[in-house]
Amino acid sequence: MTSPANELMTAIQTRLTADAALVALIGPGGLSDRRVNRLDLPVVVVGSVETRDFSTATEAGAEIIFTLEAWSGEGRRAAEAIAEALCSLLDNTDLALSGRHLVSLRHRRTVSRREPKTTFFVAEASFRAVVE
Template identity: 65%
Template structure:
């Protein structure tokens, strides 16, 4: 079995990429797994990912703390609109995993800011996922 974390991240990326409304906001190349210095904006980028053991006495599991960053060169409003759409997309139909069960995927918070050095705007969303590993 592949890593449940990598499988979860791939499923999230696939879910976001499949939404026409989100792609319309950021463009076809606007969904990335990292932010490059010369990234075309607007964009939605995978930020930090932290994993923790979340096993119980009877089930193996992992907790995944993930951030998604919505970036805009134009305005905070645009960054917040991208973030809002991403939250809806991930909340409407949680990504399906093979070899694991996504128990929950919850939005924890969103913090928006203006980057001083670049002048770009970012809305950083924090999510918490719990994945139960299945026995093969």
């Protein structure tokens, strides 16, 4: 059995790439698990992923805190629009996991900034998931 974080990220990728409105914003190759030194923006990149034990006396569980980074060369507003689309697609949604059950998936916060080295804008949307 794979890790709960990997199962969750796979389900999230499936959900995001199936949404025509998001694909229209970022393009068909606009979702990645790492930021590549390239200029084909916008792009959504999986940022930090932290998994913690969240087991009870009767059930194995995991709490997963993760960030999706929306990068744009068009400005803060464009990066925030992508992050808003991510939140709409993922906040309080039900995703099918292989061999596990998603108890909850909630948006925690979004922070946007201009990245000084690149002058691109990034909006970081942070989420919390609980998986059994």
